Amino acid sequence: MTRVAETTSTTSEPAHEAPGPQAARSGERQAVADTTAALLTRLSQQTDPTERQRLVDEVVLLNLPVARSLAMRYRERGVPAEDLVQVASLGLVKAVHGFDAERGRDFLAYAAPTMTGEIKRYFRDTGWAVRPPRRLQELRARMAQVTQTLSQDTGRAPTVNELASALQVDADDVIEAMVSGNGYATSSLDAPPDGESGSWADTVADEDTSLASTPDRLALEGMLARLPERERRILAMRFFADKTQSEIGAEIGVTQMQVSRLLSRALRRLRDELEADSGAA
Structure with a gap:
């Protein structure tokens, strides 16, 4: 009889269930908030620079998961997630330094807009490959x-x-x-361009280095026009057709030595005219 009563009494007592995941997370957030508030209060009363920095580091480390959570809201927008986390963390540091513990205990209500603002500013200022107005x-x-x-x-x-x-x-x-x-x-x-092989770089024109010598070529063109026809012909065969002096002599009916003297005379005349033009300029 006693045994039955004991059994009935035992089974009739209400069971104490473990808190669910949501309640546990809520408790963790509250614990972080309370610890943060206590650290910020100590920070506001601390004058030693070393101790102040230690307290700042503790608050930042304690709330880094919040910074990461805010940063992840802006992922897949063309900016690496790691960069966004760093920007949000910078905003968290600014929030710690700017928070006034005497005006309120809800640090995250102040820090969250600060971190979000830093992320948006980052997108505005550095997220553009070509920044518009x-x-x-x-x-x-x-x-x-x-x-x-x-x-x-x-x-x-x-x-x-x-x-x-x-x-x-x-x-x-x-x-x-x-x-x-x-x-x-x-x-x-x-x-590669859409539907094509190769790369976009293949479609970009190379720099034309000959443009820099255009004024000299134009000046030389006028000087060549003033040379005798035979000397112009010899210069063309030597420097444009890349023929030897012997080949030039055989073609125009003179010796190789005569070709050499004609080339030297034509080149000396061109050089003198170029130097004269340069001195006049």
């Missing part, structure tokens, strides 16, 4: 919000004129802002 960046940001609203209302993508009307700007400004988005991420020159 500030007005186009701001217009693109407004267009993204308006596009979402209009798409929900109409069930389709808004037209350029609809966007211009909603934003109260010209349609040309909307088009310019859309085109500026092409400068956010550029293709590699080593990448």
Whole structure:
């Protein structure tokens, strides 16, 4: 009889269930918040630089998961996730230095907008491969919000004129802002063009180094025109046809020594005229 009573009493006691994952995470967040608040209070009262830096490091390390979580919201937008985490972490450090513990205990309510602002500023200032003017960046940001609203209302993508009307700007400004988005991420020159072989670099013209000598060539052209015809012919065969002096002599009916003297005389005349022109300039 006693044994039954004991059994009944044991089975009738309410069971204490373990907290669920959500409750556990909530408890962890509260513990982090409480520890952060305590550290920031000590930081506000500390005057020793070394101890202050140690407290700052503790707060930053304690809240780094929040910085990473905020950074991951902006992943897959053309910027490496590691860079975004670093930017958010920098915002966290700024938030720690700028937080006033006497004005409130909710550090994350202050730090989260600071970190988000740093990430958005990073996208605005350094995320562009070809950075457009500030007005186009701001217009693109407004267009993204308006596009979402209009798409929900109409069930389709808004037209350029609809966007211009909603934003109260010209349609040309909307088009310019859309085109500026092409400068956010550029293709590699080593990448093959669409539907073609090779690379974009193959389609880029090489630098024409001969352009620098154009003035000299034009000046030389006029001087050559003033030479006797036979000397012009000898110069052309020697320097353009790459013939030897013997081959030139056989072609025009003179000896190799005569060709040598004619070449020397023509070149000396050209050199003297070039030096005279250079001195006059």
